Amino acid sequence: MSLSLYPIIRKLGEGGFGTTYLATNTLMPSQPYCVVKQLTPTSADPKVQQLIKDRFKQEAITLEHLGKDSNGKVPSLYAYFVERGEFYLIQEYVDGQTLNERVQTRGLFTEIQVRQLLTDILPTLCYVHDRGIVHRDIKPDNIMLRHRDNKPILIDFGAVKEIMSTTITASGDTAQSILIGTPGFMPLEQMSGRPMFASDIYALGLTALYLLTGKMPTEIETDPDRGNLNWQSLAPNISPQLVEILTKSIQPLSRDRYQNARQMLEDLSISSSPFPQPPVVSPIPIADDREKTVYVPIATTTTNGNSQARPLIIALTAAIVGGGLIGGFLVLGHNSSRNESSENKNNSQQTVANNNPVINSTPKITSTSNSTNDRRTASSRENTTENIERNNIAIRENITENTDRSNVASRENTTENIERSNASTSKNTIDNTDRDPRATVRDYYSKINNRNYTGAWNALPTDLQNNKSVHPNGYDSFLDWWAKQVANVEIQQTNLVSQTDRDAVVDVTIEYVMRAGGVSPQRIRYFLVKDDRNQEWAIQRIGLR
Numbered sequence: 348m349s350l351s352l353y354p355i356i357r358k359l360g361e362g363g364f365g366t367t368y369l370a371t372n373t374l375m376p377s378q379p380y381c382v383v384k385q386l387t388p389t390s391a392d393p394k395v396q397q398l399i400k401d402r403f404k405q406e407a408i409t410l411e412h413l414g415k416d417s418n419g420k421v422p423s424l425y426a427y428f429v430e431r432g433e434f435y436l437i438q439e440y441v442d443g444q445t446l447n448e449r450v451q452t453r454g455l456f457t458e459i460q461v462r463q464l465l466t467d468i469l470p471t472l473c474y475v476h477d478r479g480i481v482h483r484d485i486k487p488d489n490i491m492l493r494h495r496d497n498k499p500i501l502i503d504f505g506a507v508k509e510i511m512s513t514t515i516t517a518s519g520d521t522a523q524s525i526l527i528g529t530p531g532f533m534p535l536e537q538m539s540g541r542p543m544f545a546s547d548i549y550a551l552g553l554t555a556l557y558l559l560t561g562k563m564p565t566e567i568e569t570d571p572d573r574g575n576l577n578w579q580s581l582a583p584n585i586s587p588q589l590v591e592i593l594t595k596s597i598q599p600l601s602r603d604r605y606q607n608a609r610q611m612l613e614d615l616s617i618s619s620s621p622f623p624q625p626p627v628v629s630p631i632p633i634a635d636d637r638e639k640t641v642y643v644p645i646a647t648t649t650t651n652g653n654s655q656a657r658p659l660i661i662a663l664t665a666a667i668v669g670g671g672l673i674g675g676f677l678v679l680g681h682n683s684s685r686n687e688s689s690e691n692k693n694n695s696q697q698t699v700a701n702n703n704p705v706i707n708s709t710p711k712i713t714s715t716s717n718s719t720n721d722r723r724t725a726s727s728r729e730n731t732t733e734n735i736e737r738n739n740i741a742i743r744e745n746i747t748e749n750t751d752r753s754n755v756a757s758r759e760n761t762t763e764n765i766e767r768s769n770a771s772t773s774k775n776t777i778d779n780t781d782r783d784p785r786a787t788v789r790d791y792y793s794k795i796n797n798r799n800y801t802g803a804w805n806a807l808p809t810d811l812q813n814n815k816s817v818h819p820n821g822y823d824s825f826l827d828w829w830a831k832q833v834a835n836v837e838i839q840q841t842n843l844v845s846q847t848d849r850d851a852v853v854d855v856t857i858e859y860v861m862r863a864g865g866v867s868p869q870r871i872r873y874f875l876v877k878d879d880r881n882q883e884w885a886i887q888r889i890g891l892r
């Protein structure tokens with residue numbers, strides 16, 4: 348394999364580790380375009396070069412698999428080789444524009460467009476994370492919108508650049524001398540050499556903010572006390588649901604963010620906004636403010652040959668399924684196997700989400716300063732981190748203590764509460780026979796509280812059971828959420844919103860008592876249909892209110 352097989356047409360970009368070119372792939376019959384990524388290692392030491400070669404091959408294999416199985420969401424890798432001390436990757440050419448170019452040519456994105464983009468890119472990120480890979484350099488320059496279908500393609504994975512910075516320490520260990528990422532898009536843990544899935548979430552959230560506001564993270568004012576970005580005034584027409592999702596995604600501390608792409612996708616998919624959208628903004632002139640990937644020297648991130656993020660990633664894998672189940676039983680108007688009344692269809696459009704059953708220990712922030720600059724932004728973040736950590740630990744300890752107490756109490760009280768709740772609803776004007784739709788909902792939660800998980804699972808409609816984004820591993824996912832994460836569900840209220848012969852809508856207010864600590868109220872709407880065979884009410888669909 349040699350570079351001469353890929354004649355260069357023109358340069359596409361230049362970064363800290365090399366240059367990217369548009370070229371022709373002469374090995375393919377139609378001689379299509381391809382992208383040549385030329386990478387130059389930082390060390391000329393022959394021993395290091397050999398190490399880099401080995402790791403480059405490993406990474407090329409990873410990129411090959413990633414491209415091949417991604418259904419076009421990640422460019423295919425055609426070839427890799429080393430020539431005259433330079434490392435080359437030959438990749439599929441994506442005919443499209445980067446998000447940065449798109450904003451410059453067509454203006455800011457609307458909420459609908461941002462939601463669409465996130466809905467399209469998050470499954471790609473799930474795919475990447477499921478393979479234990481952290482992208483490490485998500486930003487508007489590294490997501491391309493393909494012309495033919497407007498779908499986002501994720502380019503420029505950071506690991507290969509990291510490999511180029513391999514060095515050997517005095518003690519003979521291999522280490523990365525360089526930190527890969529882009530200022531402003533890199534969260535704290537990544538800056539300290541520990542990239543994790545949530546680091547990609549952070550960068551994606553900031554990418555979405557750029558699309559909505561035209562501001563790069565370093566241009567957004569930072570709260571001096573907490574280190575959060577005060578961005579909402581820059582995008583005042585965004586629905587509260589999207590504000591909440593984006594705010595969660597860009598929390599300074601990784602543990603306060605979505606832990607992976609699947610969690611964020613679930614929140615997004617159940618939060619269809621009932622709010623009017625702002626008008627489409629016409630293109631505005633925006634300076635070419637591409638944020639360059641920088642290569643920050645780091646002191647000691649010793650690795651043993653493999654990407655240093657991998658051990659962390661493996662440790663986090665267990666949280667994916669459980670965490671993904673946080674919204675696991677909540678779903679919006681997907682095709683149902685049962686008939687749906689038009690009234691229910693209307694109701695489903697009103698269904699919105701505020702879906703984080705675990706209590707959020709982070710107090711709300713108010714903006715205090717009016718202006719800042721990049722340096723102040725960076726330093727205030729660093730300064731506040733310690734305080735935030737201290738604060739959060741204190742808050743968490745409090746919550747845990749309170750919750751422990753509350754868990755014990757609530758476990759003892761649950762049956763009593765349910766009975767009280769049943770008794771109080773029976774006093775309502777609705778005839779409380781066995782056919783009261785509210786009884787079906789209460790029965791569902793009773794099963795869960797009585798640890799009759801199979802019974803509860805069987806009460807769900809088949810299409811909800813089979814919905815892979817809600818229950819990736821079917822019943823196991825359901826069990827992971829209800830049996831492992833939730834200690835109890837307490838019904839605060841049940842209201843019959845509407846009822847006909849065939850269908851009914853019931854609103855419930857419940858509280859999750861989480862095993863890990865925290866109590867969270869949740870308001871949920873149940874859509875029920877009468878089962879023709881036994882005249883019992885059956886759950887047809889569930890949504891958040």
Ligand SMILES: Nc1ncnc2c1ncn2[C@@H]1O[C@H](COP(=O)(O)OP(=O)(O)OP(=O)(O)O)[C@@H](O)[C@H]1O
Nearest residue numbers: 359360361362363367382422439440441502503640
């Ligand atoms: N597979 C691809 N198909 C089409 N264009 C691409 C592809 N990969 C990269 N490009 C284009 O080349 C530009 C530069 O590429 P890339 O981001 O890989 O490297 P860079 O900007 O030179 O370096 P850095 O990785 O340091 O940011 C991108 O902004 C994009 O416009």
